[in-house]
Amino acid sequence: MTERLVVVGGDAAGMTAASQARRRLDAQQLRITVFERGAFTSYSACGIPYWTGGVVAERDQLIARTPEQHRARGMDLHTATEVVELDLMGRRVRTRDRQSGAQQWTEYDHLVLATGAEPVRPALPGFDAPGVHTVHTLPDGQALRDALARTGPGPDPRAVVVGGGYIGIEMVEALLLRGYRVTLVHRTPEPMPGLDPELGELVRRGLEKLGVEVVPGAEAVEVLTGPDGRARGVRSTVGEHPGELVVLGLGVRPRTELARAAGLALGVHGGLRTDERMRVLDASGARVPGVWAGGDCVEVRHLLSGQHQHVALGTHANKHGLVIGANLAGEALAFPGVVGTAVTKVGDLEIARTGLNEREAAAAGLSWVAARAESTTRAGYYPGTAPVTVKLLAEPGTGRLLGAQLVGGPGAAKRVDAVAVALGARLTVTQLLFQDLGYAPPFSPVWDPVLAAARALLGRLGPLG
Amino acid sequence: MTERLVVVGGDAAGMTAASQARRRLDAQQLRITVFERGAFTSYSACGIPYWTGGVVAERDQLIARTPEQHRARGMDLHTATEVVELDLMGRRVRTRDRQSGAQQWTEYDHLVLATGAEPVRPALPGFDAPGVHTVHTLPDGQALRDALARTGPGPDPRAVVVGGGYIGIEMVEALLLRGYRVTLVHRTPEPMPGLDPELGELVRRGLEKLGVEVVPGAEAVEVLTGPDGRARGVRSTVGEHPGELVVLGLGVRPRTELARAAGLALGVHGGLRTDERMRVLDASGARVPGVWAGGDCVEVRHLLSGQHQHVALGTHANKHGLVIGANLAGEALAFPGVVGTAVTKVGDLEIARTGLNEREAAAAGLSWVAARAESTTRAGYYPGTAPVTVKLLAEPGTGRLLGAQLVGGPGAAKRVDAVAVALGARLTVTQLLFQDLGYAPPFSPVWDPVLAAARALLGRLGPLG
Structure with a gap:
């Protein structure tokens, strides 16, 4: 009998799960349906800072596999289609076509939740003004590229990056490459809070050598806007930082509203909890039948602390997808957890x-x-x-x-x-x-x-x- | 009571053992005497190809610590002093001053043998002719640099490198940088016999792209000499390969004649055998009292095959020295063995x-x-x-x-x-x-x-x- 797999989310974890399942099971064994709310599949979100910085020329270079390519490999893939409800008891999902608004139910035997993460955007004055950017999705990146083409580089283009973590640092580099003077506003005493302060100091010095104004210990409290309503800088707890472009690098959180609404348990960081085979667990630690999850919407176990963390990284998402795909075919592959490795560069x-x-x-x-x-x-x-x-x-x-x-x-x-x-x-x-x-x-x-x-x-x- | 340490050989293993012992034990606790047959101490033999190639400008850049620097740290260090006999029963060594010829006995409580390795130079016609070089010691490197300055680059300078392993490959690069046309003559079907042939093929293609004439499956049988007695090429089992410079990269073997003459047991590769603390073992596997060894004169255990190998690498020599120095001070540090890691580059x-x-x-x-x-x-x-x-x-x-x-x-x-x-x-x-x-x-x-x-x-x- 043909089983039915429904995948929610067409990026790294979801499409890897689907591809790895398809590699092991043919269409007679498994029917694969993927719902993706956006227009793109299988793209490198980690590459967006390099695309916006112009290091990578074309958007399509970031796309590993298009919807058409996935369809050619035997996937029933629907873009611009949002899953709006999970019926776990009935083993079905309700989708909404984002163009027509048409809704329908699709039944599954196996459900893979790969809904990803979303950038943190504080509910503070001005943070939703035009000129304030995040760099999480291809449309985000396109919006920033369009803004860069529109505004800069003028005689003295200025940008403010809020947040001194990985994305913040990478966006500082991107904006420097675009000819901007860059102010980095961040909360901790030194940038890169993943490092101890004396190592973070080395990063700060490196940034300063590149001409970046680093403002430590500063909590952004408002995006200042001009008479046209557009961003013209950031006000922080230590002062005002002018810049017609504001880029937020405040991290991401799991996109798990759909799962929460369906009654699935979330961890302390808001992510789904799974076992090592990426099977979703309920609040009691029992497996939710037929439901898998992977990528940026799950929490992973840190092998040294024993605690669960939210680590949004394409490399983990791909491994989760591989584990799900293999397990769907009966292989007992297990994702053991992470040790919190991360790398980046600036200059x-x-x-x-x-x-x-x-x-x-x-x-x-x-x-x-x-x-x-x-x-x-x-x-x-x-x-x-x-x-x-x-x-x-x-x-x-x-x-x-x-x-x-x-x-x-x-x-x-x-x-x-x-x-x-x-x-x-x-x-x-x-x-x-x-x-x-x-x-x-x-x-x-x-x-x-x-x-x-x-x-x-x-x-x-x-x-x- | 002050103990007496005698170290034979003033390079990586010997000087690291001495330095690490000195770091832990003061002159009241341990008197350290080092005998080095050459003029230099603590230099990077691995750097010689880069020095001969001109990538590294000055000989002294390769020297990590001079005899004077070692003496300033409390070592009684004798250069140009050869150890000509070990009296293990009497716990003493006989030395010969290479200038004066004067000999004397020095007693020890602990003896570290760090006599290194020597390049393989086949006993075949012409292999000792002027123009045939090895690159194992600083004087070797100097001789080759002098020859390069003398002979090249003329209108069509040519060199033959014999041996397709690490040194061979690195010397190919060095000679290319010096403007030579290079022929690489080697025995195996592909260069880099440490790789499986299909990976070695990638190396050969890389060499050919750099303009190197690669002659596989060729055993060098004679160095051809001109009327002046100088090398003018190599004859191999597949033909004649002209070149006024011949560089041998045929590997090295442990320099253990002194140890053998003293009755110490050698392994199948001609190296001393030690336990994990670098204490020398006799043929029955029992420890030879007071005798330690490390670096290129010992064999090390391969952790995967379980077999002993001879691996001449500065990184192991330094670790051996650390283990010996720590153990001399009563710390139970152990060198577990190797897994055979090696890296190099060409172009x-x-x-x-x-x-x-x-x-x-x-x-x-x-x-x-x-x-x-x-x-x-x-x-x-x-x-x-x-x-x-x-x-x-x-x-x-x-x-x-x-x-x-x-x-x-x-x-x-x-x-x-x-x-x-x-x-x-x-x-x-x-x-x-x-x-x-x-x-x-x-x-x-x-x-x-x-x-x-x-x-x-x-x-x-x-x-x-």
């Missing part, structure tokens, strides 16, 4: 973190010892070598690694991967120190910066044997 | 491997399944993205990872580290697939190439759960 400065920083370790009730190493990305004598600072955290007593942060020149960021795997495998600092990382002068000093940090941390932890 | 082509390749897996009596992924170093749409091929091997049944090989553009090689740690932690392919590697468009596609290869390999292994 030539690369930034990476994994595991827990000091604040997060404290919040998880863990004690830690930390050490830093100042090293270089290549052998000190090799051309193109650049400074890199590596900070490592470990648990005293056991020596178990807790986290790493890196800030440095080209070649710094992806070094975090070695630590991410070490965290995933629950290695100690001593074990990390003796990992056989690649060494040659164009790629590393003889002690890789990560190993240099492990050596420094071992010295602080005392002899562990 | 823009990066090359990496870790674990076992197919030939090595077969030699270790293991069965394997392999898969390849063709991916990119950055998101496909991000400027500067370059192709990268990743091959992974795993054990059928268990899914345990066995090895990885990567060939690709800038950003490819150090991706091997994530797999090296996964091998060190004995992860399965499924576990690797779900590691939380850093993702952002400037650094990786949404599936990191390593994860893409894991996904492909999982498909071949069949559902493992």
Whole structure:
């Protein structure tokens, strides 16, 4: 008998789930229907800052697979179609055609919720004014590109970025590339709150070197508007910051209203909770029959803190989709959780973190010892070598690694991967120190910066044997 | 009571052992005497190809610490002083001053053997002729630089590199940078025998694109000399290859004559055998009292094959030195072994491997399944993205990872580290697939190439759960 799969949301998690299911099950075994509220499928939201900055020329470069391409692979895919109600008891979803307004019910045996996330936009004066942008979807990016084409670069184009996290930093770079003077307004003492402050300071200095005005400890309270109603700057708790463009990088939250309305339980961060096979759980921890979820609308378990987090990253969404697709075909693939790895760059400065920083370790009730190493990305004598600072955290007593942060020149960021795997495998600092990382002068000093940090941390932890 | 440490060999392993011991023990606790046959200490032998190629301008850039700097840190360091005899029963070494010829005995409580390796130079006609170079020591490098200054670049300077491994490839690059036409003569069907042939083929194509004449399956049998007795080319089993410069990259072997003469047992590769704390073992596996060894003169255990190997790499030598120095001070630090990681580059082509390749897996009596992924170093749409091929091997049944090989553009090689740690932690392919590697468009596609290869390999292994 043909089973029916309904997927809500046509981006990374949803379409990967559908594709991986289709790869394993033919149309006789599984009928796949996808509802996507927008016009696009399978695009790189993470690429939008680079598109708006002009590093990537064309919107379509960000699209990995169009609706037509998905349809050609045997999916019944409906764009501009919003799912407005889930009937979990009746195993059906109610959709609304966004053009015609026509509604209809579609039954399912398996339901995949992949509704994604939405950018945080505070309910404060002016935050919905023209000239205030988020960069979460392709239409968001298009709106910002249109605004850039309209307003800039004039004689002194200015922009204010609100929020000093990943998107904020990436949008600072994009606006600099577009010729804007940029003010970065952010809440914490240093930008990149995912880093400990002394590493965040390195990021601030890098931003300042690029000419960015960094305003720390500043909560944006109002978007100032001109007589035309358009944004003309931001008022924060520390002052006024002029700019005809305002870009919000205040993070995202799971888009789970539909799930909540259907009675599904949400976690503390507003995301769906699933088991390792991405089957949705109810408030008691029991599985909701036939319902799966993945991507930016779920919470994931952090393997070090044991706590659930909301981490909106395409790489996790793709893995969730793979797990769902495989499990739909009877394979027992499991997503174990995350260790909180993230990388980004601004100009030539690369930034990476994994595991827990000091604040997060404290919040998880863990004690830690930390050490830093100042090293270089290549052998000190090799051309193109650049400074890199590596900070490592470990648990005293056991020596178990807790986290790493890196800030440095080209070649710094992806070094975090070695630590991410070490965290995933629950290695100690001593074990990390003796990992056989690649060494040659164009790629590393003889002690890789990560190993240099492990050596420094071992010295602080005392002899562990 | 003051103990006496004697170190034989003043490079990576020896000087790191001495420095780490000195860091933990003052002159009252430990008297440190180092004998170095050459004039230099603590230099980067791995940097010599880049120095000869002119990428690194000055010899002294390769020197991490001079004899004077070591002496200032409380070492009694003798250069140009050769150890000519070990008296293990009497716990003393006999040295010979290479200038005066004067000999004397020095007693020790602890002896560190760090005598390094020496390049293989076949006992065949012409291999000792002027114009035939190895690149193992600073004087070797100086001799080659002098020869380059003397002979080239003339109207058609030509060089022959014998050996297609790491040093061979790096010397090809160096000679290209010096304006030479280069012929690479090597024994195996493809260069880089550390890679499986289909990855080696990618290296050959990269070399050919750089204008190198690659001669595979060729055993060098004679260095041809002119009437002046100088090299004028190489004769191999497939023909004659003209070149006024001949560079040998035929590997190195442990320099252990002194140890052998003293009755110490050597392994199958001619290196000393030690336990995990780098204490020298005799033929029965018992510890030789007071004798330690590290660096290029020892054999190390391969964690996947369980077999001993000779791996001459500065990164291991430094770790050995750290282990010896810490243990001399009573810390129970242990060097667990290697997984065979190596990285290099030629032009823009990066090359990496870790674990076992197919030939090595077969030699270790293991069965394997392999898969390849063709991916990119950055998101496909991000400027500067370059192709990268990743091959992974795993054990059928268990899914345990066995090895990885990567060939690709800038950003490819150090991706091997994530797999090296996964091998060190004995992860399965499924576990690797779900590691939380850093993702952002400037650094990786949404599936990191390593994860893409894991996904492909999982498909071949069949559902493992």
